[in-house]
Amino acid sequence: GQKNKFNQQGFVPVNRTEKSLLGSEQENDWKYLPLINGLVRLAALFHDWGKASQLFQDRLNPHTKTRLKGDPLRHEWVSSLLFSALVKSQTDPQRDESWLNALVTSSWHESMLQAWVKENNQHQTPFKQLPDAASLLVWLIVSHHRLPFLANEQERLAYESKHCDSVAKLLELLDKQWGYQNDFDEAEYSQRIHQCLEFPHGLLSESKIWRQAVSQAAEHLKHQLPLLNEALENGCWRLVAQHARLCLMLGDHNYSSKGADPDWQSHIPLYANTHFINGAMQYKQKLDEHL
Secondary structure (H helix, E strand, O other): OOHHHOOOOOOOOOOOOOOOOOOOOOOOOOOOHHHHHHHHHHHHHHOOHHHHOHHHHHHHOOOOOOOOOOOOEOHHHHHHHHHHHHHHOOOOOOOHHHHHHHHHOOOOOHHHHHHHHHHHOOOOOOOOOOOHHHHHHHHHHHOOOOOOOOOOHHHHHOOOOOOOOOHHHHHHHOOOOOOOEOOOOHHHHHHHHHHHHOOOOOOOOOOHHHHHHHHHHHHHHHHOHHHHHHHHHHOOHHHHHHHHHHHHHHHHHHHHOOOOOOOOOOOOOOEOOEEEEOOEEEEOOEHHHHO
């Protein structure tokens, strides 16, 4: 540049402004970001809810001697069953506002959810007749590790020509055989499956910090319902669901890779994961911390 345009420190005059541009419309101009945020925020708080089961906690226990092949029901399937139970146990289960208000006010009951899950686990399609926001959340929860997949090729090909124009219709097809059960050994499966649906230490309703986070996230998502209706009408809900799933998976993997928060205080003996220290497996993050 021209030498006379610089001062002795080498600075050159440029246009400047005192206006704050952080978080401005230029950086956040996609109108569906608040909806994606609302879906991911609430899905994250329930994505590993099923890890509260007796079977999963026994499997995490560092003192467990026997390492079995796999959970009869994967934890994301159990998490989805629990969330579906929460939605369907409300006074008006066909309206998203009903279950969202229950979360905002913490007026749901663990015993009712546990009973519903045990009764409805054998239903062929347990996620039928969910309202729109609940359907999207179940989809995010159940697919946060893997997409549904039928191992039987003949059964899989039968769905090739079928078209689903909504998440609700997709969930009507979904059952645990789409990759969410491990039945390698039928005798072992029958013996252990009940433990996937038993929650002796509860479902985190005793965790004040988790309940508060759920309440705030539900209130936020409730305000995004008009935006969700618009996305459903114009078809861009698919893109919203794709971005929300990506965010949920990245957040889950990122937090799981970290150590436990040394300042986290929780009296609830439920854990989300483990790690090895000096060659020995140890508990890592509490479940309410991870969520």
